[in-house]
Ligand SMILES: *[C@@H]1O[C@H](CO)[C@@H](O)[C@H](O)[C@H]1NC(C)=O
Ligand SMILES: *[C@@H]1O[C@H](CO)[C@@H](O)[C@H](O)[C@H]1NC(C)=O
Ligand SMILES: *[C@@H]1O[C@H](CO)[C@@H](O)[C@H](O)[C@H]1NC(C)=O
Ligand SMILES: *[C@@H]1O[C@H](CO)[C@@H](O)[C@H](O)[C@H]1NC(C)=O
Ligand SMILES: *[C@@H]1O[C@H](CO)[C@@H](O)[C@H](O)[C@H]1NC(C)=O
């Protein structure tokens with residue numbers, strides 16, 4: 001490098017850095033280590049046995065870590081005036097009182113962590129006054145019963161609010177109208193309901209965690225203002241029902257977790273607007289019934305979790321008109337493996353995925369996996385339900401179905417979907433003959449794998465293509 005440039009470099013960049021390092025070290029509190037790092041002066045006083053906040057910090061401090069000390073009280077202007085401070089962490093202390101104005105003098109503070117101060121319990125409404133640049137506030141595990149309604153109103157820049165592991169019984173009213181919030185973590189509290197106005201005005205909210213609370217009710221219109229929501233976690237609550245329009249307008253939602261609740265059925269209307277949904281969790285509920293069309297608009301779905309329910313049957317009509325997903329989780333359900341599930345067996349086989357669908361009934365197939373069930377054909381080519389027997393293995397002597405190519409599998413799926421079905425009783429008299437799978441040769445090749453958006457393989461049913469239903473995505 002040219003000497004002149006080198007000198008220039010030293011003068012312009014080198015000297016101020018040396019000076020900054022000195023400034024950083026000069027006023028370093030005795031219990032702490034200070035270092036000048038890329039993002040400014042970093043002060044580390046964690047696990048230093050401090051009972052009170054050091055009286056002086058380097059005035060250039062950009063980050064202060066006071067985690068895991070024995071701090072109990074923060075007085076007014078507890079940190080003096082630190083115009084460069086952006087990050088302050090006070091986790092795992094024993095704070096029981098924060099004087100209003102404790103954080104005055106920190107005009108550029110962007111991140112404040114107060115998690116794991118189990119004695120805090122209450123906060124004064126003016127605790128965070130004058131923190132006009134605060135973007136992230138962490139109040140997790142502070143055993144808070146509530147937060148004052150005006151607590152967050154003076155934080156116009158607040159984006160992320162973490163307050164999980166507290167003792168809230170309601171969604172804090174302090175959240176209302178915080179139009180700039182993008183992330184709210186309220187999991188593992190005691191929240192009982194999401195009221196119509198709980199989330200009023202949260203127009204930029206992208207992620208909301210309410211899992212592991214005691215939510216029994218989501219009121220109509222609760223998410224009405226949350227059209228920007230991408231991730232909504234309501235799992236492990238006490239929901240037995242949802243209003244028909246619970247998720248209306250959530251056009252950008254990508255994850256919806258309703259697992260671990262007490263839902264008994266899945267209504268057609270719930271997911272109608274969720275065209276961008278990728279992950280839908282309905283596992284560990286008491287679902288016995290999925291309404292026709294319930295998943296019909298979920299054209300971007302990558303995984304559907306229905307495991308751990310009381311499902312005996314899942315109708316193809318739930319998915320009509322026919323986009324299909326990457327992964328279907330169906331284990332731990334008492335499946336009734338009769339002809340109603342033949343489409344599913346064919347889909348599983350055709351997709352080449354291992355899907356665990358244990359059959360509980362009829363008797364002749366109980367204990368088998370759906371993929372092992374052989375559906376017989378009547379002389380007229382109709383599917384014949386397995387018998388209701390007391391045996392737990394399929395009757396011997398039936399030759400397994402010939403191994404079919406993926407293509408003819410899909411074709412036979414089509415024929416099965418198109419074939420009229422007759423009840424078992426009417427079939428009892430007919431001779432049971434394995435069909436010649438005759439339809440497959442006459443049908444244009446229609447089953448196909450398509451690389452769906454975001455790289456997922458989607459199976460488009462023959463049904464769709466034959467009937468010319470357009471498949472338009474992206
Ligand atoms: C925390 O503070 C409370 C009183 O506010 C006190 O009883 C308790 O012993 C303190 N715990 C620790 C670990 O200092
Ligand atoms: C949201 O942010 C904008 C711009 O930063 C600010 O003017 C507005 O007051 C904020 N809104 C609230 C409710 O704090
Ligand atoms: C699917 O979405 C369309 C429009 O996007 C809507 O008309 C239809 O009602 C939705 N399906 C259901 C089951 O609501
Ligand atoms: C199965 O066997 C039990 C006792 O052996 C009998 O009570 C029951 O009716 C049988 N069920 C069927 C479907 O045959
Ligand atoms: C079998 O068919 C005969 C006449 O074709 C009828 O009388 C009989 O009831 C049928 N049996 C059953 C079990 O449906």
Ligand SMILES: *[C@@H]1O[C@H](CO)[C@@H](O)[C@H](O)[C@H]1NC(C)=O
Nearest residue numbers: 378379433434435436437438
């Ligand atoms: C199966 O097809 C063969 C010839 O293709 C025919 O002889 C036989 O009768 C058919 N069997 C049935 C049950 O249709």
